[in-house]
Amino acid sequence: MKRRNFLTSGTCGMMSSVPFMNTLLNLTMAPRVVQASSGLSAGGEYKALVCLFLRGGNDSFNTLVPTTPSEYEDYLTARTNLAIGHGVDNGVSELLPLNGDVGGRTFGLHPSMPRLAALYNSGKAAFVANVGTLVEPIPSVDSLQTGTFRVPVSLEAHNIQQEQWETCVPQENAWSSGWFGRAADVLNLFGSDSPPLAA
Numbered sequence: 001m002k003r004r005n006f007l008t009s010g011t012c013g014m015m016s017s018v019p020f021m022n023t024l025l026n027l028t029m030a031p032r033v034v035q036a037s038s039g040l041s042a043g044g045e046y047k048a049l050v051c052l053f054l055r056g057g058n059d060s061f062n063t064l065v066p067t068t069p070s071e072y073e074d075y076l077t078a079r080t081n082l083a084i085g086h087g088v089d090n091g092v093s094e095l096l097p098l099n100g101d102v103g104g105r106t107f108g109l110h111p112s113m114p115r116l117a118a119l120y121n122s123g124k125a126a127f128v129a130n131v132g133t134l135v136e137p138i139p140s141v142d143s144l145q146t147g148t149f150r151v152p153v154s155l156e157a158h159n160i161q162q163e164q165w166e167t168c169v170p171q172e173n174a175w176s177s178g179w180f181g182r183a184a185d186v187l188n189l190f191g192s193d194s195p196p197l198a199a
Helices: 003-008 018-025 030-044 069-082 114-121 141-146 158-167 179-190
Strands: 064-066 107-109
16 A cells, blocks of 8 residues: 555544544554554555644645645735745745646645655655544534534634644643554554554
8 A cells, every 4th residue: 555545545544633543542443554554664665654743833824735726826815925936937936846636636835845845746755634623523614603513622722722733632631641652552552563653
């Protein structure tokens, strides 16, 4: 199984959602994750799932940018003077093109990230985008404002949301252990044949 397929499959693609991680830590999905990830090291080449947590130090709207014409126009409108150029001579750095498309949509990467663009274009990196902390699915902003859905504690507090990403527990603020450490503990219960995990 290729890494990109693994990341977008029903096993690892869901790891970006808080409810899935809670399920994983309850051991109901761990065997599937171990089985799926064991194919990552086929062929003797070392491969890893790398998680970067930037503590809010990344302008994600200017990292992975839609380049499909209508979506790029929306991006230009929203970002105004912060927008990065794409196929236009506007005197600013150009987005790095990413190979292929995702459901008919194309994307570019910030010009300061040529190594990541090369990794993606060679099939050695993938993006998991548009994720956030949730207790349960909320269909729309209007639905959120009705107060009929359970939402993470302190939903609009940036520092609390960062802690929830680290702990993977959006319902409370008292956890002191991180999700990856707990996941590593669970996955390592399956023996030495499990793929190596590193923090």
